[in-house]
Amino acid sequence: MKKRLIGILLCIVMVASVLTACGTKETGGKGGDKTIGVCMPTKTLQRWNQDGENMEKQLKAAGYNVDLQYADDDIPTQVSQIENMIANDVSLLVIASIDGDSLGTVLAQAKKKNIPVIAYDRLIMNTDAVTYYATFDNYMVGQKQGEYIEQALDLKNAAGPFNIELITGDPGDNNARYFFDGAMDVLNPYIESGKLVVKSGQTDFATVATAGWKTENAQSRMENIISSFYADGTQLDAVMANNDSTALGVTNALTASYTGKWPIITGQDCDIANVKNMIAGKQSMSIFKDTRTLANQVVKMVDAIMKGEKAEVNDTESYDNGKLVVPTYLCEPVFADVNNYKELLIDSGYYTEDQLK
Numbered sequence: 001m002k003k004r005l006i007g008i009l010l011c012i013v014m015v016a017s018v019l020t021a022c023g024t025k026e027t028g029g030k031g032g033d034k035t036i037g038v039c040m041p042t043k044t045l046q047r048w049n050q051d052g053e054n055m056e057k058q059l060k061a062a063g064y065n066v067d068l069q070y071a072d073d074d075i076p077t078q079v080s081q082i083e084n085m086i087a088n089d090v091s092l093l094v095i096a097s098i099d100g101d102s103l104g105t106v107l108a109q110a111k112k113k114n115i116p117v118i119a120y121d122r123l124i125m126n127t128d129a130v131t132y133y134a135t136f137d138n139y140m141v142g143q144k145q146g147e148y149i150e151q152a153l154d155l156k157n158a159a160g161p162f163n164i165e166l167i168t169g170d171p172g173d174n175n176a177r178y179f180f181d182g183a184m185d186v187l188n189p190y191i192e193s194g195k196l197v198v199k200s201g202q203t204d205f206a207t208v209a210t211a212g213w214k215t216e217n218a219q220s221r222m223e224n225i226i227s228s229f230y231a232d233g234t235q236l237d238a239v240m241a242n243n244d245s246t247a248l249g250v251t252n253a254l255t256a257s258y259t260g261k262w263p264i265i266t267g268q269d270c271d272i273a274n275v276k277n278m279i280a281g282k283q284s285m286s287i288f289k290d291t292r293t294l295a296n297q298v299v300k301m302v303d304a305i306m307k308g309e310k311a312e313v314n315d316t317e318s319y320d321n322g323k324l325v326v327p328t329y330l331c332e333p334v335f336a337d338v339n340n341y342k343e344l345l346i347d348s349g350y351y352t353e354d355q356l357k
C-alpha cells in the first residue's frame with residue numbers, strides 16, 4: 001500500500017515537471033524557440049560586422065535564437081552555410097548575398113520547406129523564393145554622390161572643363177548598378193556637354209566596376225589611370241567613388257603617385273578609416289547608412305512574418321529580381337561630411353570619439 005502511494009506520488013511529480021517544462025518553452029521569449037539564420041557576406045568590410053552584430057543583438061532581444069554566419073566573400077561558402085541552415089530547419093533566412101545571382105538553387109530548397117527569405121541590403125536575383133527585401137534607397141545614394149560633385153565644382157555655373165574619374169562596385173551586387181546609375185544620371189549631362197571630362201575614357205559600368213568592392217582592386221586601377229593620364233601634372237578634379245572601400249583605394253593611389261591639387265572624392269558607409277580621411281581632408285563626403293536602422297526594420301519584418309502578418313514595406317515597384325517585384329522597405333541614406341559627422345556619428349552613439357582619432 002505504502003509502495004503504491006509512493007509510486008503514485010512519483011508519477012504526479014514527473015507529470016507536473018514535464019508540464020512545467022512545456023510551459024516554459026511556450027511562454028519563453030516573443031520568438032519562442034525559433035531560430036533565424038543570418039548570412040552576411042564578409043567580415044573584411046567594417047559595415048557587415050556592424051550589420052551582423054546589430055541583427056544578432058536585436059533578434060535576440062526580440063526572443064529569437066540566431067545562427068549568424070559570415071562567408072568570407074566566397075560564394076560556395078555562403079551557399080553551404082544556407083544549405084546547413086535549411087537542413088537545421090531555421091524558421092527564416094536573412095541573407096546579404098555575395099553574388100545576387102548565385103542563390104537560386106539553394107533557395108529553391110528553402111521554398112520547398114516553406115522557409116521565408118528576407119534579402120538584406122542586396123537583392124537576391126532570379127528566384128521566386130525571396131519574400132521581402134530591406135535596404136537603403138540605393139539609387140538615392142548614387143544621386144547624392146553625383147549631386148555633391150555637381151555642387152562642389154559648381155557645375156551649373158562654372159565654365160570648366162573639369163577632369164573626373166569614375167569607380168563603382170562589384171558587378172554581381174545588384175546595388176552597384178543602382179549606385180552608379182544614380183550618380184551618372186546627375187553627371188552624364190555634364191560629360192556629354194564636355195564640362196566634365198573623363199581622361200581615361202572609362203565610363204561604362206563594366207569597365208569602372210571593382211571586383212569584390214576590394215580596396216586593392218580600386219587602388220591598382222586608379223594607379224594605372226594616374227600613371228597614364230595624370231602623371232604629367234594634369235589636374236584631377238573629382239573621383240566619383242560609389243563606396244568607402246573603393247574610395248580608400250583611390251586615396252591610397254593618389255597618396256602614392258599624384259602630385260596635383262587633391263580632388264573631390266565621394267564615398268558611402270562612413271567606415272572608420274574613411275571618416276578619418278574626411279577629417280584629414282582626404283575624402284570629401286560619405287553616405288551614412290545607419291545599420292541599426294536597417295537591422296531594426298528587418299527584425300520588424302521577421303516578427304511580422306513569424307506572426308503570419310504582412311510586413312511593412314514602402315516600395316512595391318522598383319525591385320524586380322527577374323522573377324518577381326520584391327516588396328521592399330527602403331531606409332533613407334544620409335549625407336555626411338566633415339561638418340556634420342560629429343552629430344551623425346558620435347552624438348548618435350554610432351562611434352566613440354576615440355574610434356575616430
Ligand code: BGC
Nearest residue numbers: 045121122173175213243269
Ligand atoms: C552595400 C554598400 C557596401 C558595398 C560593399 C553594397 O551592397 O550596399 O554599403 O559598401 O556593398 O560591401
